[in-house]
Amino acid sequence: MKWAKSWYLSDVILLALIGIFFGAIFMGTNYVYDVLTAALSPIGLGGLANELLLGLWCMPGMLAGYMLRLKGSATLGELLAATVEMFFGGQWGIATLISGIVQGFGAELGYIVTRYKHYDWLGLTASAATTTIVTFGWDLARNGYYKLQLWLLILYFVVRFISMFVFGGLLTRLITDMLDRSHVLKSSHSN
Amino acid sequence: MNPSIKLLLLFIIALEISFTTIISLNIALVILATLYLLWRRTSLKTLGWLLIVPLLPAIGLWSTQYINGTGDNAQMAWVLFTRIYAFVFTGATFTLTTDILELADALEQNWHLPAKFAYGVLAAYNLVPKIQHEVKVIRMAGLMRGQTLSFWSPKLYFKAILVSINWSQNLAQAMQSHGFVEDAPRTHYRHVPLRASDWSILVIGIGLLQIGAFAIPWR
Amino acid sequence: MATITLNNLTYTYPEASVPVLDHVNLTLPAHQFTLLTGPSGTGKSTLLRLMTGLIKLPADHGQITYDDQDLATLAATDRAGQVALMFQNPNQQFAMDTVQNELVFALENRQVDPQVMTNRINEALDFVGIRDLQDRQINHLSGGEKQKVALAVIVAMNSDVILLDEPFASVDPAARASLLRRLIKLRDDAGKTIILADHDLTDYETLVDQVVQINADRSLSSLPKPQWPHFFAAFSAQAASDHHWPLPKNAPNALFDLQQVQLQQGSFVLLQPTDLQFLDHRNTLITGPNGSGKSTLFEALVRLNPYTGQINYHGDNIQKLKAKRYARQIALLFQDAETQFLNITVAEELAQSQKYAYGDYFTTDRIQQALTQLNLAGRDEQVIYTLSEGQKKKLQILSMLIMQSPVLLMDEPLKGLDLKSVDALVTLLKTTQAATQQTLIIISHQLTGLTSLIDYHLRFDQHQLQYQEVAP
Ligand SMILES: Nc1ncnc2c1ncn2[C@@H]1O[C@H](COP(=O)(O)OP(=O)(O)OP(=O)(O)O)[C@@H](O)[C@H]1O
Ligand SMILES: Nc1ncnc2c1ncn2[C@@H]1O[C@H](COP(=O)(O)OP(=O)(O)OP(=O)(O)O)[C@@H](O)[C@H]1O
Ligand SMILES: [Mg+2]
Ligand SMILES: [Mg+2]
Numbered sequence: 093m094k095w096a097k098s099w100y101l102s103d104v105i106l107l108a109l110i111g112i113f114f115g116a117i118f119m120g121t122n123y124v125y126d127v128l129t130a131a132l133s134p135i136g137l138g139g140l141a142n143e144l145l146l147g148l149w150c151m152p153g154m155l156a157g158y159m160l161r162l163k164g165s166a167t168l169g170e171l172l173a174a175t176v177e178m179f180f181g182g183q184w185g186i187a188t189l190i191s192g193i194v195q196g197f198g199a200e201l202g203y204i205v206t207r208y209k210h211y212d213w214l215g216l217t218a219s220a221a222t223t224t225i226v227t228f229g230w231d232l233a234r235n236g237y238y239k240l241q242l243w244l245l246i247l248y249f250v251v252r253f254i255s256m257f258v259f260g261g262l263l264t265r266l267i268t269d270m271l272d273r274s275h276v277l278k279s280s281h282s283n
Numbered sequence: 284m285n286p287s288i289k290l291l292l293l294f295i296i297a298l299e300i301s302f303t304t305i306i307s308l309n310i311a312l313v314i315l316a317t318l319y320l321l322w323r324r325t326s327l328k329t330l331g332w333l334l335i336v337p338l339l340p341a342i343g344l345w346s347t348q349y350i351n352g353t354g355d356n357a358q359m360a361w362v363l364f365t366r367i368y369a370f371v372f373t374g375a376t377f378t379l380t381t382d383i384l385e386l387a388d389a390l391e392q393n394w395h396l397p398a399k400f401a402y403g404v405l406a407a408y409n410l411v412p413k414i415q416h417e418v419k420v421i422r423m424a425g426l427m428r429g430q431t432l433s434f435w436s437p438k439l440y441f442k443a444i445l446v447s448i449n450w451s452q453n454l455a456q457a458m459q460s461h462g463f464v465e466d467a468p469r470t471h472y473r474h475v476p477l478r479a480s481d482w483s484i485l486v487i488g489i490g491l492l493q494i495g496a497f498a499i500p501w502r
Numbered sequence: 503m504a505t506i507t508l509n510n511l512t513y514t515y516p517e518a519s520v521p522v523l524d525h526v527n528l529t530l531p532a533h534q535f536t537l538l539t540g541p542s543g544t545g546k547s548t549l550l551r552l553m554t555g556l557i558k559l560p561a562d563h564g565q566i567t568y569d570d571q572d573l574a575t576l577a578a579t580d581r582a583g584q585v586a587l588m589f590q591n592p593n594q595q596f597a598m599d600t601v602q603n604e605l606v607f608a609l610e611n612r613q614v615d616p617q618v619m620t621n622r623i624n625e626a627l628d629f630v631g632i633r634d635l636q637d638r639q640i641n642h643l644s645g646g647e648k649q650k651v652a653l654a655v656i657v658a659m660n661s662d663v664i665l666l667d668e669p670f671a672s673v674d675p676a677a678r679a680s681l682l683r684r685l686i687k688l689r690d691d692a693g694k695t696i697i698l699a700d701h702d703l704t705d706y707e708t709l710v711d712q713v714v715q716i717n718a719d720r721s722l723s724s725l726p727k728p729q730w731p732h733f734f735a736a737f738s739a740q741a742a743s744d745h746h747w748p749l750p751k752n753a754p755n756a757l758f759d760l761q762q763v764q765l766q767q768g769s770f771v772l773l774q775p776t777d778l779q780f781l782d783h784r785n786t787l788i789t790g791p792n793g794s795g796k797s798t799l800f801e802a803l804v805r806l807n808p809y810t811g812q813i814n815y816h817g818d819n820i821q822k823l824k825a826k827r828y829a830r831q832i833a834l835l836f837q838d839a840e841t842q843f844l845n846i847t848v849a850e851e852l853a854q855s856q857k858y859a860y861g862d863y864f865t866t867d868r869i870q871q872a873l874t875q876l877n878l879a880g881r882d883e884q885v886i887y888t889l890s891e892g893q894k895k896k897l898q899i900l901s902m903l904i905m906q907s908p909v910l911l912m913d914e915p916l917k918g919l920d921l922k923s924v925d926a927l928v929t930l931l932k933t934t935q936a937a938t939q940q941t942l943i944i945i946s947h948q949l950t951g952l953t954s955l956i957d958y959h960l961r962f963d964q965h966q967l968q969y970q971e972v973a974p
Contacts, residue, residue, distance in 0.1 A: 136350025138343025185374010429858025
């Protein structure tokens with residue numbers, strides 16, 4: 093496991109803690125999800141709530157990739173968050189873990205295609221795009237999206253990309269800008 | 284049973300039912316999982332909870348497919364509805380009967396996962412209650428200064444990351460002063476065996492799943 | 503066993519421009535108990551971290567040796583056998599969930615044979631006298647119990663040198679005495695070398711072999727024995743005070759009215775059911791030993807912590823009040839300054855307070871004046887996180903004062919401040935209060951300079967919270 097060598101213990105703990113913190117914050121969004129799903133289900137758009145909020149759940153990965161700038165940090169960030177969530181009140185069990193891997197890999201792909209060089213809007217947009225594509229591909233099977241009418245598929249895809257971009261791109265950028273300005277990352281980040 | 288093999292088996296089941304569209308297979312898995320949970324003395328309250336929690340997302344998926352699906356949309360709607368329950372119940376057979384320490388032990392001992400990953404996550408996991416409290420504290424600090432910090436406020440996440448950085452350094456140092464050295468060999472007090480029986484259960488489990496998915500002509 | 507020498511040690515944090523420790527030379531003989539003292543921020547923690555290898559000493563910056571072996575050349579896996587460190591904050595000190603599992607974790611790291619682990623764990627727990635805690639969740643223990651667990655881990659690891667960084671900061675007096683007894687036993691019976699950093703110097707005079715001070719020029723020196731009586735006496739004189747405060751009379755419409763309020767952390771009861779009133783437009787001081795539950799009480803008053811019983815604010819049950827409105831009434835100055843900050847630069851932080859302030863007493867001019875008074879002027883664009891602890895504290899207090907909420911709960915407002923800053927701060931509090939009638943409830947260990955501000959005194963000790971006429 094050569095890649096494992098470039099990770100320090102404190103990096104692992106940091107990513108796990110960030111995942112848990114974000115999970116604890118997202119718990120507060122459950123009511124948004126519930127209300128939206130209940131309101132939209134009668135017209136057959138119940139899945140839209142999921143599309144709207146998915147960017148939030150993929151944020152730990154995109155942010156970890158952007159913040160730590162290590163190969164694999166996006167995947168690991170999302171996976172660690174998912175592992176902890178699986179054990180802590182995660183009623184989705186193993187499905188959480190699978191989603192974590194899919195989402196984390198999706199986010200990582202954006203940094204891979206930009207060769208881990210573009211820690212700017214290009215990298216973030218690429219990551220939002222690849223996360224959208226990868227997770228959408230996964231939902232074609234898992235959530236039966238391949239059986240949906242085309243207009244709905246396009247709507248879902250567009251909404252999902254917007255969500256990824258807003259939360260994983262815009263919000264991530266705002267957060268990391270604050271971190272940069274506060275000079276706290278430099279000292280903590282050992283690599 | 285070895286937790287890592289259990290996880291692998293359930294992982295494969297979850298993956299496979301993501302691609303099959305057999306309602307009765309999903310239901311069969313829910314029933315099997317329920318029996319297992321009852322055998323492991325899961326309380327009825329917990330089981331009831333497992334039934335209620337996924338209901339809304341399940342209805343969301345069901346209605347989307349039922350109203351806006353193509354082809355045999357009623358069939359697909361019920362596939363998705365039951366699939367969610369199959370995910371939740373098979374998942375619960377793992378999370379309700381295995382603790383994270385057992386899994387960490389198995390991954391470290393049987394699969395040679397570097398100890399820093401196993402114990403790093405464990406250390407963070409043990410802070411979960413503190414973290415939930417800290418989120419409240421951050422929000423309160425905002426409210427007292429006239430600012431509501433919602434889930435879309437960058438400041439909320441910024442503060443959370445600051446605390447994470449702080450705590451991760453403290454924890455890493457504490458672990459090091461308890462003798463932990465990255466990538467150094469360790470002894471093991473709790474032994475997690477990986478027995479032939481574990482492998483058999485895995486193989487038989489996967490076999491049965493294939494029979495359920497391909498051989499039995501149910502739908 | 504180990505004699506430690508520090509040779510010409512100089513250390514500068516990568517982000518800092520001046521060294522914390524400058525050309526330090528010192529010998530710490532084996533089997534001795536050394537007390538390390540020095541004002542806040544002088545580098546005690548830094549030194550202990552350097553001595554454990556948690557912070558790496560760059561080459562050419564001196565040497566730390568254990569029995570002539572350079573720490574830098576000691577294999578990381580052998581280091582823990584040589585030296586162990588116990589931290590000040592008991593809360594982020596453990597990786598595992600239960601006491602037993604933490605001990606196992608440490609012994610596994612030391613590559614101890616699993617066959618003998620059970621014995622070593624039991625011996626360590628017995629030595630510290632906490633066998634009954636073996637299977638408890640660490641999260642549910644009190645601060646004192648956590649520190650005992652931390653000591654048990656060190657005993658089990660059997661390191662030659664034991665370093666302790668303010669280990670009693672959240673420990674009650676009984677637990678402190680018990681921990682100190684074990685440390686002496688470790689020195690006398692097991693021949694351990696012990697180095698302990700502390701602010702509170704009570705009880706040490708007859709126990710320790712050496713007192714080391716961090717000097718103003720960032721070097722270390724050992725205090726000659728003849729000077730000890732004077733040194734320790736100066737400390738106990740400072741602790742005593744003869745101030746008198748009246749007992750309050752119960753009022754019909756008190757600020758806070760506590761009815762049968764009980765506080766706990768996990769399963770540990772901090773406050774037995776208590777009836778009590780806080781009075782409006784009066785300043786109340788709360789004192790009590792570390793870990794007695796003072797901060798927990800404040801968190802209950804602002805609804806951050808659960809409690810049983812009922813708390814009324816001006817006659818209304820606080821649980822029934824709207825969160826947003828209530829937060830504007832009662833502001834809490836957190837014990838840890840960083841918790842309070844929401845922004846990045848000093849100017850942004852002040853601007854936020856001014857924008858959302860409850861009253862208009864703090865005009866831009868008055869803020870500038872206050873900044874000058876507190877010696878913070880001209881730092882508008884500085885990043886908060888690069889301020890010193892004392893500067894952070896002053897900025898934190900000013901930001902919360904500007905808010906002008908009717909009630910301000912202050913948790914250790916004087917922490918890390920020098921006397922000059924304390925005076926400036928108390929003056930500021932007095933002038934502000936004369937104009938705005940704000941009610942202050944203050945938790946403080948340090949009373950010097952503060953007493954003239956106080957109307958009533960509450961003592962929080964032994965699970966009781968009671969008004970008292972005298973200072974501790
Ligand atoms: N990571 C860091 N980066 C830069 N400066 C630091 C860092 N940690 C500490 N310092 C600074 O080094 C100095 C010494 O800090 P240290 O924590 O060692 O003091 P201390 O004597 O233990 O204080 P206290 O009694 O308050 O615990 C302080 O001025 C502090 O601001
Ligand atoms: N989140 C928590 N979980 C478990 N125990 C806690 C938690 N927070 C505090 N404690 C414990 O509760 C006790 C009271 O803590 P608290 O911070 O209220 O004490 P305090 O009187 O403010 O002490 P100090 O003077 O050191 O600030 C301590 O023993 C502490 O270790
Ligand atoms: Mg210190
Ligand atoms: Mg406190």
